[in-house]
Amino acid sequence: MYTKSELERFVEQAKKYARYGKVADYIPALGKADPNDLSIAICTPDGNVIDAGDTTHKVTLQSISKIIALALVLMERGEQEVFRKVGMEPTGDPFNSIAKLEEVQPAKPLNPMINAGALAVTHMIAGASVEERFQRLLQFVRKLAGNPTITYSPEVAQSEFETAFLNRSLCYFLKQHGIINEDVEELMDLYTKQCAIEMTCDDLARIGLIFAMDGRNPLTGEQIMPLDVARICKTFMVTCGMYNASGEFAIKIGIPAKSGVSGGILAAVPGRCGIGIFGPALDEKGNSLTGMKLLELLSKTYSLSIF
Numbered sequence: 001m002y003t004k005s006e007l008e009r010f011v012e013q014a015k016k017y018a019r020y021g022k023v024a025d026y027i028p029a030l031g032k033a034d035p036n037d038l039s040i041a042i043c044t045p046d047g048n049v050i051d052a053g054d055t056t057h058k059v060t061l062q063s064i065s066k067i068i069a070l071a072l073v074l075m076e077r078g079e080q081e082v083f084r085k086v087g088m089e090p091t092g093d094p095f096n097s098i099a100k101l102e103e104v105q106p107a108k109p110l111n112p113m114i115n116a117g118a119l120a121v122t123h124m125i126a127g128a129s130v131e132e133r134f135q136r137l138l139q140f141v142r143k144l145a146g147n148p149t150i151t152y153s154p155e156v157a158q159s160e161f162e163t164a165f166l167n168r169s170l171c172y173f174l175k176q177h178g179i180i181n182e183d184v185e186e187l188m189d190l191y192t193k194q195c196a197i198e199m200t201c202d203d204l205a206r207i208g209l210i211f212a213m214d215g216r217n218p219l220t221g222e223q224i225m226p227l228d229v230a231r232i233c234k235t236f237m238v239t240c241g242m243y244n245a246s247g248e249f250a251i252k253i254g255i256p257a258k259s260g261v262s263g264g265i266l267a268a269v270p271g272r273c274g275i276g277i278f279g280p281a282l283d284e285k286g287n288s289l290t291g292m293k294l295l296e297l298l299s300k301t302y303s304l305s306i307f
């Protein structure tokens with residue numbers, strides 16, 4: 001049903017909005033992106049990938065990694081332990097806001113999709129060293145995408161590591177309140193590498209498909225994550241995946257999705273397909289403007305809303 005020529009047409013239509021967006025430059029290495037780039041891939045349960053745009057471009061996951069790290073720690077530690085350190089409620093605040101941390105009792109981050117919550121989740125990735133913990137996460141990403149060559153961009157990781165002062169503040173707040181207890185520099189090292197894992201939108205679409213199929217790889221039959229973990233992740237994608245734009249996104253597009261400030265979007269249409277998008281022109285909330293336009297066109301054309 002999805003044809004390449006139709007996707008190409010959608011990409012051209014959505015690209016027109018690039019001039020209203022801006023690439024993220026608070027992480028200096030991301031500032032080099034071209035706002036006119038836009039690509040999309042759709043992966044269906046038969047494993048087929050249809051893509052359009054410049055699909056050879058790689059995108060760093062940034063906040064998309066939050067959903068994958070969450071799946072991993074839920075598998076390793078179980079729901080009870082994870083939700084002792086991070087909540088389940090949307091904030092309505094920007095992704096890097098520190099404001100709500102002081103207002104809630106006990107002082108734990110409201111959800112795992114905002115930076116404070118994601119840092120608490122990354123803290124829970126088990127292992128004896130940053131390297132071991134990162135490798136565990138990377139192996140999981142490779143398995144989800146079915147691509148053993150996926151790695152991270154040391155340049156983007158380093159660039160964020162050198163400038164992540166607000167994230168460090170969040171870490172120190174969490175440490176003061178006993179949510180984390182490790183060295184903040186080590187956690188920042190792990191978190192910035194996690195955010196710098198990079199892949200094409202074809203890989204992103206394949207990962208989306210695993211979430212769409214309740215954690216199961218439909219080609220091999222392997223249950224990569226338990227159904228409950230996939231369900232929790234998809235629920236967070238709906239309630240918090242697009243930060244403080246999640247409500248409008250649910251109404252206009254209605255697909256569980258997670259965005260990142262690199263311009264990537266990972267989307268999972270339950271039972272139907274995984275979608276990967278790369279469009280670095282962002283709106284003021286940090287979501288891909290062109291990517292959301294593209295998803296809106298898709299959702300309307302193919303009736304993809306889950307609501």
Ligand SMILES: NC(=O)CC[C@H](N)C(=O)O
Nearest residue numbers: 062063095115195260261
């Ligand atoms: N919204 C995002 O993609 C944020 C991720 C980014 N690495 C940060 O922590 O600032």
